[in-house]
Amino acid sequence: MARADEGHEKTTLDGAGGILSLIAGGEAASRAELLAASGLSRVTVTQRLNALLASGLVRETEKTLPSGGRPTRVLAINAASGFLLVANIGETHIHLAAMDLTPAILAQTTLPFSVASGPEATLTQIGDAFDALAAEAERTHGFFLGISLSLPTPVDFKRGCVVGPSVLPGWDEFDIIGRLKARFDVPVYVENDVNLMTICEHKRRFPAVDDMLFVKVGTGMGSGMIAGGRLFRGAQGAAGDIGHIQFLSDDAPLCRCGKFGCVEARAAGWAIARDLSARGFRAETARDVIDLVEQRKPEALMLLRAAGRTIGEVISDVVSIINPSLIVIGGTLARGGDLMLSGIRELVYQRCLPLATRDLSIVLSTVREDGALFGAAYLLLDDLFAPARADRLLERYDTARHRQTPAAVRRQAP
Template sequence: MSLEPRGAAHSPLLAAHPTSPGSVFQLLRDGVPRTRADLAAQTGLARSTVSARVDELLGASLIAPFGENSSTGGRPPATFSVNPAARCVVAVDLGGTHARIAVTDLAGEVLAEEELELAIDQGPVPVLDTVSEIARRLLAEAGWSPEKLIGIGIGLPGPVEFATGKPTSPPIMPGWDGFDVPAHLRRTFDVPILVDNDVNAMVLGEHDMVYPDVDHMMFVKTATGVGAGIISDSQLQHGAQGAAGDLGHVAVPDGDQTPCTCGNLGCLEAVASGAAIVARLREQGFDVTGQAEMVELVRSADPAAVRTVRQAGRQVGAVLASCVNLLNPSVIVIGGLVSTAGEHFLAGIRESVYSRSLPLATQHLRIVGTVTSGRAGVLGASAMVTTHTLSAEHINAMLAGSGPAAS
């Protein structure tokens, strides 16, 4: 998947020159409204150049008047800020058994969304065709024409080669290995399509919406599988093959020998995922068939269910303790369906992490539950798209009529 807008790679006029409208636009992306004089002072550009660039951005509705600054006399100068309603994004969070699809504005505000049961093991074509159908309907419900769509972001529950958008040997996604996800979706939507691991999207969503000032953090999802998204020095870490953060296939230190789908024994996914907890409860005689029933059982304060979930938390924490010593994050966010069972799971994680990690690494460490109400994945998928498509180069391409949603 090319990360350049069509035509941009061969046109020097679209490059991110300091005087380009795209470069001026970047100064407004921090959310602070500015006047033309502010922009001229900040860039060192002539007032006439700044005014021309502001007019171009206004003409494309990419920025909008925000209000007026105070003035010592005469008419107050107008201020401008990014217009979140200029374009929209389709954001998709695919899990092992569920999907959440949303339409957001450029600020990540969800305008329309749908959550449904959707098994990833159906294969890429039926799953992605369902996504396309729902995305078209949500765009219509939100009042957006496809021409205003600036891009699509997708999180998948397995390793992804980010540069191409192709899954790489995903363990719970039969038929997806090497499938060209962007190419398939472009049959319906001719826009940039960014694909990443679902937990990478989640850590971006939680970071952008809740912890924007945190430079080192992790997001751990425990559901059908177990995975982590890692931000270090404010940068999302993919690893050499897109497999960074695959906690699910790290061996738990307690020596559990439960067989894992990967062929090894005692992997975290095999002993502490939502499916593994359900299996443990069934072994104890509970009539539970899925993770949702397991969560309800724990919420009802059944002592055996609480003990089982807390032990799973300890096993997750035992693996995370090594991550804390190695990466030294300041925040670890716990998400996924298992985390909705309450504080018992979190308590088990904290117990192991704080007892097994070095005191220096845990001195200021916070281990907290997600606060994005299941939306971390779509919020991160939306952020992936806006970070890419609102770059200076892409804004220049859009204004030149050669980029997505140029009309």
């Protein structure tokens, strides 16, 4: 009898991906909204929703919606029904975490990192750390959804690999996805850190904004674009690389990419640190620059304000092309506050047409968590719960659920 019940429930779940996707995407939070959004019959919606509720992947929350009669309880993904593993590879450290489906951190760790380590040693190190995090997370959140990585370098998202030049020598064209899939056998995502910070900023603070530009100004520089409410990557994933737009002049500085005159070579943290070092200060990174700014060193203040105007110059060109309604400035140098922001605003409002700036807001990021880490989680969840992939996710979930003990299944139920 138990096997027959299980088989019936599995068959019902096989067709429930569309319902799952509507709930996960926030398009339907009640039975009535599911009926309207899905176009399915009441019987079909009820059957598929009941199967999702019984599986523990969807739950009824304590929140209610008015329904003209008895209030109906809000439907949501059960955050405790699974976990994902994410990592943000920085220039000196790797931040790793196991997250639930909120996403919220269940467990985390930080590892030292050297760019000289190369991809094989680094991915082995990440894999070992992931094993420990997974062992901790799966005790309470049994289903392992997938892995998502953030890299501080240009990434071809479709292929999941680094494309040089980059700050990660030896990573070009390395099969990151293949290496991690061979070890963990789950979906793997790889994306540029600035794109992930853009996703996080949009999800956390500005979900209603359809057209937005996020600019990260740290030791390096880059930007991400939200267009029509979705991340815009361009044909090969290179959209938003404003740090390497070139301003040519007789004294154009050499950039880390090997070209002359890049915006990054004039206004990024490493470039300001270079100029401060030439003036006798000890500075190598964006953090060193901000430390000097916070000490109110006149040279640091002057250079940061000048960097803001340079960044404003290139942003004004972007505004004229994509016409965002919001620009968010993040990264370490954003801690310079109005000193940097005033320079950016000055150039943007000076150079752009009134139509483009009439309703334009330029603000500082207030996200204090690791934005790239959370962005990696949002990216994975959005893709796996998307209509085209939700049925496949349910197949994996149902297979994993029926391999577990009854006690483990009960832990996932709402």
